[in-house]
Amino acid sequence: MNTRTSLLCVRLATALPLAACDATQRPETALTQPPEAAQLPSTLWQLAPVVALENGVYEGAATVGELRRYGDHGLGTVARANGELVVAGGRFYRVDSLGAASVAPDTQRVTFAILTWWPRGSTPVVERRLDAGLNFVAPRMPPPPPDSTTFQRAVDSLFATHNWFYTLRLHGTFSAVKTRSFAEPKQPYPPFCSLVATQDTFNLSSVTGTMVGFVEPAFVGTMGTANLGAVSIPGYHLHFITDDGEQGGHVLSFTTAAGVRLQVAELENFQMRMPRTRDYTAANLTQVDTCP
Numbered sequence: 001m002n003t004r005t006s007l008l009c010v011r012l013a014t015a016l017p018l019a020a021c022d023a024t025q026r027p028e029t030a031l032t033q034p035p036e037a038a039q040l041p042s043t044l045w046q047l048a049p050v051v052a053l054e055n056g057v058y059e060g061a062a063t064v065g066e067l068r069r070y071g072d073h074g075l076g077t078v079a080r081a082n083g084e085l086v087v088a089g090g091r092f093y094r095v096d097s098l099g100a101a102s103v104a105p106d107t108q109r110v111t112f113a114i115l116t117w118w119p120r121g122s123t124p125v126v127e128r129r130l131d132a133g134l135n136f137v138a139p140r141m142p143p144p145p146p147d148s149t150t151f152q153r154a155v156d157s158l159f160a161t162h163n164w165f166y167t168l169r170l171h172g173t174f175s176a177v178k179t180r181s182f183a184e185p186k187q188p189y190p191p192f193c194s195l196v197a198t199q200d201t202f203n204l205s206s207v208t209g210t211m212v213g214f215v216e217p218a219f220v221g222t223m224g225t226a227n228l229g230a231v232s233i234p235g236y237h238l239h240f241i242t243d244d245g246e247q248g249g250h251v252l253s254f255t256t257a258a259g260v261r262l263q264v265a266e267l268e269n270f271q272m273r274m275p276r277t278r279d280y281t282a283a284n285l286t287q288v289d290t291c292p
């Protein structure tokens with residue numbers, strides 16, 4: 001009997017005679033030791049709703065050391081919007097406002113993150129070798145990205161539905177990659193849209209590295225209401241780190257060279273941790289701060 005069946009059996013026991021549940025097959029630990037969230041497979045784990053970032057809530061809500069419990073693959077924004085986070089192969093990198101990457105210490109605080117454990121063992125991972133010349137263009141956030149680029153069309157064809165979460169990993173050589181990062185803004189912190197308006201961008205050419213990211217359903221976004229903030233980031237969201245670990249950032253666009261290895265896996269669960277920071281608890285998150 002697996003753990004999931006055991007827990008269902010415990011729940012039913014509150015409404016049914018105990019005889020309906022075979023106690024001899026129920027682990028004694030089921031009630032006292034629920035599975036650690038960090039150990040659930042196939043989970044998209046998120047630190048903070050995106051609406052907080054959109055509204056200039058930039059205090060660090062967790063350290064890299066804490067985030068290591070929730071995944072070895074993903075992306076995020078470091079504390080005080082002072083750089084981008086890239087998590088590839090269990091290494092946590094901070095990309096600064098010059099586009100330079102370095103391994104983040106465990107004490108590095110992080111505002112926002114999306115993480116998962118890259119699948120191992122029997123979890124299915126779909127693999128493809130991509131043709132040269134596939135293009136990707138990320139939109140500003142929000143709205144969700146158009147599915148009009150050749151890269152997105154190629155990957156979308158692998159999905160049985162757009163109502164699930166997926167994680168992506170690409171490794172290989174890209175003929176062009178455009179990334180961005182941020183420098184810490186002055187206080188009082190401006191909304192995210194004004195950071196995007198003044199973001200630093202970096203053009204890399206003939207560069208080899210890893211892209212990590214996620215494809216999320218449209219319903220995590222604004223749900224069609226212009227001033228309603230998002231829970232997460234709908235559509236494609238990718239961060240990049242070069243093989244030498246020295247450059248990277250949030251991916252704005254790229255073009256593949258031949259033979260880039262694409263790996264895609266489904267994520268069955270979505271979990272979000274709320275920040276306990278002062279600015280998060282005091283923020284008005286019923287609407288999104290907009291830019292002129």
Ligand SMILES: [Zn+2]
Nearest residue numbers: 075238239250
């Ligand atoms: Zn990003």
